[in-house]
Amino acid sequence: MDFDSSNLRRGLREAGLSNQVIDAAWPSWWSEELASDPSGRAELRFALARKLGISPRGLLGERVEFIWKDDAKFKHLSTEDAAQCAALASFGVAIGRLLIRGTPTGPNISGLDASILREALLSSQPYVDLLGLLSLCWSVGIPVVHLRVFPLDTKSMHAMVVKVDGRYAVLLGREASYPAPLAFTLAHELGHVARGHLSDAPALVDLKDPATATDGDAQEKEADEFALSVLTGSSNPTIITTTHSYNAPTLAAAVIRAAGQYSIEPGTLALCLAHREGTWARAMAALKFIYEGPRPISREINSLAKTQIDWQEIGYENSEYLHNVMGERD
Ligand SMILES: [Zn+2]
Known part of the structure; x- marks a missing residue:
């Protein structure tokens, strides 16, 4: 059979993968002239398989088979079908593996109490x-990136933790205009790591x-409590207000005033009250005043990531893929 890269692409599409992720993973060195060269074709298959977490065997005209299909945990799963979950988990593990390779190892935070993390953070801020x-x-060897490319056309995900060789990576999915909601998500994902929720799973996906x-x-509740403890010092913070008649600007002013006293970031304080x-709606409106307007937080997360990743360790082709997935070359 003549090799045609459009057949390969069709197979990946039929397995549920988005054009966006296929484009991101497609090696820039490929040209159709290589189609007549068996080693070029094999290299293309292996590159796509590695980057998307699929079995290379499945790219030889058979059905595409995702590697991490059974073991990943999915939280808040409603009607998503198994094939879509497998695509998401396999993509996430492939990305996590690259990130972990490019991040020096650090102290293990598994089993660590939220209060110890909070104390460590408060010693310098x-x-x-979110930035802290x-x-x-x-610093503890857990890379964090914001995904700008998703493996599925229709389904996105809020966040994911990936475990590779006893190490972890966090992949954030939802775009945010203010830091506080993502600080909660990141602290929640750290809760999954610290509480050992990935002891029997290569990936945990918060859809x-x-x-x-x-x-x-139960694990979601535990991760939430961990997040609140790190962010506020209490797993169930009681926020007492002297008035209920706040509007967005007066709420913003009140939480900015209270932040230092309680050692709670103003946006987080507003979200705790909203919860x-x-x-x-009032809390989200207040965030606009707290942070002096919206901005793309994912860009800040990925700018930091780009300065932290050891790109040489990851290699040229994989670096290109990671850059594609993280968006905006800078
Ligand atoms: Zn969760």
């Missing part, structure tokens, strides 16, 4: 914020926002 958490992650999803999952009172 007035409260625990990101710096902590990199929905853990801050608002409630389905009684307690169900006033999400």
Whole structure:
């Protein structure tokens, strides 16, 4: 049979992978002239297989087979079908593996109490914020990136933790305009690591926002409590306000005033209040005043990541792939 790279692409599409992720993984060295060369064709298959977490055997005209299909854990799973979950987990593990290879190892935080992390962070800053958490992650050898490319056309995911050879990587999925919601997500994912929730799984995927999803999952509750303890010092913070008549600007002013006193980042304080009172719209509006307007937080997360990753360790082709997945070359 004549080799045609469009057949290969069709097979990947039929397995549920998005054009976006196929383009990101497709090696830039490929040209159709290589199609007549058996080693060129083999190299193309192996490159795609490695980057997407699929079995190279499945790219020889057979059905595409995802490597990490059975063991990954999915939180807040509703009607997603198994094939889509397998694509997500396999892609995530492949990316996590590259990131971990490019990140020097650090002290193990498994089993560590939230209060110890909080104390460590507060030794150098007035409260625990997103930047502090990101710096902590990199310093303990846990890479954190924001994905700009998703393996599925329709389904995205909130965040994922990947475990490779006893090490971890965090992949964030949801775009955010303010740091506080992502600080909660990152602290929640660290909770999954610290509480040993990946002891029997290569990946744990939070499909929905853990801050608002409630389905009684014990590990989710544990990760939430861990996150709140790191961010606020209490797994169930009681926020008392002297008035209920806040609007967005006065709420912003109040949490900025209170931040130093309680060692809680102002945006986090506003979100805690929203969680307690169900006033999400007001809190989100207040974030605009707290941070002086929205900005693409994913770009900041990935700018930091790009300075932390040892690109030489990852190699040229894989670096190109990671850059594609993280968006914006800079
Ligand atoms: Zn979770």
